[in-house]
Amino acid sequence: MNATMTPELTTADRCDRCGSQAYVRARLVDGLELHFCAHHGREHLDKLRHLQDVDILDETARLHAEEAAVL
Numbered sequence: 001m002n003a004t005m006t007p008e009l010t011t012a013d014r015c016d017r018c019g020s021q022a023y024v025r026a027r028l029v030d031g032l033e034l035h036f037c038a039h040h041g042r043e044h045l046d047k048l049r050h051l052q053d054v055d056i057l058d059e060t061a062r063l064h065a066e067e068a069a070v071l
Contacts, residue, residue, distance in 0.1 A: 009059050015040055023060045029053035038063055 013022040015037035024041030026034040026048045036044060038060045048054050 007059050007062055008057055009035070023058070023062060025057040027055040027057075 009022050009025060011021055013025070013035050014020065015022050016035050017040040018037060020037035020039075022035035023038045024036040024045065026036075026045075028034070028051075034044075034048075041058065041060060045056065045058070048056060
């Protein structure tokens with residue numbers, strides 16, 4: 001796997017809302033990071049995208065890759 005495909009979020013990163021594995025990270029301008037599972041990411045990402053200076057990392061596509069690997 002090359003560096004561009006290596007996930008930045010690991011199984012140690014947990015959703016700030018429910019504690020599930022995080023697949024979305026929103027880094028705010030003040031350095032604060034919010035982590036969300038795929039479900040809560042979908043719920044909050046539209047609101048976060050409207051903010052200025054927010055860096056969003058969305059690795060929810062990994063869920064489909066992990067699911068295909070199991071089949």
